[in-house]
Amino acid sequence: MRVGIVGLGEVGAAMAAALRATGHDVLCLDARPESATAGKARALGIAMHADAAPFARAADVVLVTSQARWAAVLADWLVPEIPAGTVYADCTAKSVAVRDHIAARCLGHGVAFCDIAIADTVSWPDRKVELLVSGAATGAIASLFDGSRFMPRIVDASKPVSAELKLLRSVYTKGLTALIIEALAAAEKCGTRAEVQRTITAFMAEDFGRIATMLVGTSIKHAQRRAEEMKDVSEVVSALLGGAPMTHGTAMVFQALADSGICSDLATLEGIVSEIAESRVFERLGQSAPAEVAKPGR
Structure with missing residues (x-):
């Protein structure tokens, strides 16, 4: 041919x-x-x-x-x-x-x-x-x-x-690339890149389906705590790099999940993702300007 x-x-x-x-x-x-x-x-x-x-x-x-x-x-x-x-x-x-x-x-x-x-x-x-x-x-x-x-x-x-x-897959592949860059660049600035990279590599060597189910499922359950954690991470990364766009966006998503009232005991990844997709979490994020994550006692 x-x-x-x-x-x-x-x-x-x-x-x-x-x-x-x-x-x-x-x-x-x-x-x-x-x-x-x-x-x-x-x-x-x-x-x-x-x-x-x-x-x-x-x-x-x-x-x-x-x-x-x-x-x-x-x-x-x-x-x-x-x-x-x-x-x-x-x-x-x-x-x-x-x-x-x-x-x-x-x-x-x-x-x-x-x-x-x-x-x-x-x-x-x-x-x-x-x-x-x-x-x-x-x-x-x-x-x-x-x-x-x-x-x-x-x-x-x-x-x-x-x-x-292709475009929807790129949400993950290109987003993951940006996360890796931000995480390792910040780690390099504080002299911990090799160790941070080692722990990430070991974690990501696990079965993807198992990791995804665990990460998404526990993030619904612990969304508020993780939003607060990522606010702290954002401050650290910003101090090292002068900005932390991926980390800040992550904090916003966790805060939106915490505020959504989505059930935290769904059994499967498909069930959890379906519930999130049907909610207005991302619609509300898209309509609002970036907001600070509320932290108790601050």
Whole structure:
């Protein structure tokens, strides 16, 4: 199969290598002949196109792996040139609105659309990479990556929903990154980074489901006490780093949970999360300015 890739960054280059290794022909599009992408394509021996029309006609599948900010522009440029029946798969971390724009573009030109969310890092070459795929062309994408380290998981063949999955998953993955940065930077400033990192590593080595159930369940029960604790933590981190946005936000969430009246003896993580989702905890947080956590005796 002839696969046209738009964007030869980390993701695009990894996909190109995987597809070539499983026998597919790969070509690349970049209108700038002296760009880094063009240079990388030449180094990898990948056929390079500078014009959208011949590129689109030459590909059976078009994979867009550029930065998300270019996703809509690329679709507007490329899709009208793509023959009907060709697969157009967008792998960018785009917004839902942009995804819907691209899907409508494809539908209007008879192009089969697939929404792809990359759910793992591609930077470790020995690691399998899960792709959350949805939309009309999921079957074609599943076949395309068969035998490679990229593992498509069809989440909905009837409609594109992968952008939502990607963005909601990022609440955790990117939020966790910010928490790690804030915690370890503060620990570094006071000379305790190695020990703090050791204890976090040991704790996170436990089964995730078990940890999540325990953390969320006990946080409902002890929300007020933890809000007060995180206020103290915020003061310490702010003194070390000049600010503590993640810690301060955590204190706000715990205080909102403490004020919500949510039942503290629900048996499962699903039950607890469902109760929180149905409450107005986050709606109230979103409507109010950041508030100080009330502490007894202060």
